Amino acid sequence: MAIMDTFDYDDIQLIPSKCIIKSRHDADPSIQFGPHRFNIPVVPANMESVIDEPLAIWLAQNNYFYVMHRFQPENRLPFVQHMHSQDLFASISVGIKDAEYEFIDQLKAAGETPEYITIDVAHGHSDYVINMIQYIKENLPDAFVIAGNVATPEAVRDLENAGADATKVGVGPGKACITKLKTGFGTGGWQLAAVRLCGKAARKPIIADGGIRHNGDIAKSIRFGASMVMIGSMLAGHQESPGNMIKIDGKDYKQYWGSASEVQKGAYRNVEGKQMLVPFRGSIKDTLKEMEEDLQSSISYAGGKDLESIRKVDYVVVKNSIMNGD
Ligand SMILES: NC(=O)C1=CN([C@@H]2O[C@H](COP(=O)(O)OP(=O)(O)OC[C@H]3O[C@@H](n4cnc5c(N)ncnc54)[C@H](OP(=O)(O)O)[C@@H]3O)[C@@H](O)[C@H]2O)C=CC1
Ligand SMILES: Nc1nc2c(ncn2[C@@H]2O[C@H](COP(=O)(O)O)[C@@H](O)[C@H]2O)c(=O)[nH]1
16 A cells, blocks of 8 residues: 655645734643643653753653653663652653563562653564553553554554553654665654554554654644654753763754664664764753744644644645745
């Protein structure tokens, strides 16, 4: 089967509806996601070059969603305990290898249920992911389980039916990704259309993961069915970001590396990611504030008062021409 009618973020413009608010301040861009309500539907990617413990603490304290990465596995139980000792929600990632089942056992034995657990693998449409969803639900029934990553409506339905509370959509659209080049597979170039297809099949929330290049792409993700948007490269260049700062010709950059890169894996085996530099952008607090303000504007253009109004707007397919005026 070939899916012919596809598009990506740059191919779409949303059409304004009559404004019903006096000020953009009156627009509410918050989102209920699992057991918490967050300021905006944005979550930094669960990558070692995007999030670390100090940033996770700041995000949780300030009402932003976060997902801690899984690349220092021994730190995860102390991390959950540390978050809970401060009355903050814990949100962690797991893989699907055998040792990860022992980690779920450890959490249970310690009496620590993270509020959110993300099953983070490249190809999430798999019985091994389904087994992990079921194991977490059996042993830590109060955890909100996010499973991914997937690219198809069938995958969304299979993971939801296995017990996932949300699914994460996006195989290969990431900035540090070379999956599409090395394997020929994925949603690179049609990520927004994949979000739309998956969103139509979903009965539970979906996270659009990868390919966000402008703040307006967040509103477009919401329009096409996402409840939350995961962002890597655009959130990796801040003073709070874990990557090293590099100066070239007087300009500051931060290192951003893929979770399946040689840098992350420590060996050139099954590499599907690269390391790159992203421009330094100052504090993440300012970037998140700007995203919030831009979403408030989006809600105003949608003719509503909250994110729900964005889901109803019409759109046009302009095929790669939204930058023509620049
Ligand atoms: N969103 C995306 O497009 C992508 C994201 N990533 C990120 O990179 C990190 C590493 O991912 P991943 O390689 O899944 O992690 P893991 O090394 O934990 O692999 C997951 C498990 O699935 C098995 N597996 C079977 N088929 C595949 C496949 N096609 N791709 C990957 N694993 C497979 C692996 O076995 P074995 O290793 O023996 O094959 C391994 O046991 C994750 O954080 C992931 O999110 C990576 C690529 C794409
Ligand atoms: N194919 C790969 N995808 C990766 C890798 N590391 C992370 N990712 C995915 O990218 C998004 C972030 O995308 P961005 O466009 O916002 O930068 C992240 O959440 C993962 O799903 C990798 O090594 N290879």
